Amino acid sequence: MAINFMCRKIGMTQLFFETGECVPVTVLDAAPNRVVQKKVEERDGYSAVQLGSVERRPSRTPKPERGHFEKAGVAPQRYLEESRVTPEEAAEYEVGQEISVSIFSEGQRVDVIGTSKGCGTAGVVKRHGYAIKRRTHGTHEAFRHGGSIGAGAYPGRVIKGMGMPGRMGNERVTTLNVEVVRVDAEKGLIFVRGGVPGHNNGLVRVRSSVRAKS
Numbered sequence: 001m002a003i004n005f006m007c008r009k010i011g012m013t014q015l016f017f018e019t020g021e022c023v024p025v026t027v028l029d030a031a032p033n034r035v036v037q038k039k040v041e042e043r044d045g046y047s048a049v050q051l052g053s054v055e056r057r058p059s060r061t062p063k064p065e066r067g068h069f070e071k072a073g074v075a076p077q078r079y080l081e082e083s084r085v086t087p088e089e090a091a092e093y094e095v096g097q098e099i100s101v102s103i104f105s106e107g108q109r110v111d112v113i114g115t116s117k118g119c120g121t122a123g124v125v126k127r128h129g130y131a132i133k134r135r136t137h138g139t140h141e142a143f144r145h146g147g148s149i150g151a152g153a154y155p156g157r158v159i160k161g162m163g164m165p166g167r168m169g170n171e172r173v174t175t176l177n178v179e180v181v182r183v184d185a186e187k188g189l190i191f192v193r194g195g196v197p198g199h200n201n202g203l204v205r206v207r208s209s210v211r212a213k214s
Contacts, residue, residue, distance in 0.1 A: 003049055003083040003089075004051070005207065007030045010189075012024060013027060025181050029188065030104075030188050030189060034077060035072075036051065038050070048083060057076070100188070101185055102183075102185050106181065106183055109179060110207060113174045114172075118170030119170075120167070124164065130144075174197075175197060
């Protein structure tokens with residue numbers, strides 16, 4: 001178990017090393033997160049830590065939420081994220097505590113969770129990678145169609161999981177075993193290898209990898 005540290009995706013760039021290697025990286029703005037609430041098994045039935053990120057004006061915060069933050073002694077936060085942790089891990093945090101990017105280190109393997117870019121309604125070629133029909137031998141007006149979706153006699157229905165046109169993107173995506181290439185604690189930045197889900201300025205969550213790379 002590990003906390004989900006909230007970051008803001010800035011964009012992609014490249015890092016050059018003394019060995020001559022050029023590594024594509026995604027830059028994450030890892031501003032400090034605040035512990036807003038702790039859940040304990042005796043009271044809540046499970047153990048968790050609630051983090052807040054990005055301060056916002058009290059006038060823009062609903063009154064019930066303002067009371068929630070005032071009880072914790074924390075300024076209103078724009079984003080809240082609850083992370084399941086063990087009771088031993090929860091004991092390491094206190095309400096109001098500031099958690100910085102220093103919890104991550106270079107070479108560490110992490111999971112990055114974000115919301116993928118929304119592409120609206122897409123056809124089967126773009127959404128599922130179906131092949132485009134040959135533009136010859138009698139093919140008319142069906143170059144990007146999906147073709148047959150099942151037999152009429154048996155089973156007489158569309159098989160579950162059949163690739164169909166529909167909404168593409170705008171869903172939760174988790175990228176596993178991403179390498180932390182560099183951590184800039186002074187500027188509060190994390191550089192992770194490759195791309196991560198979501199658009200620039202989008203919210204992403206970074207946690208210690210739950211699955212070791214084989």
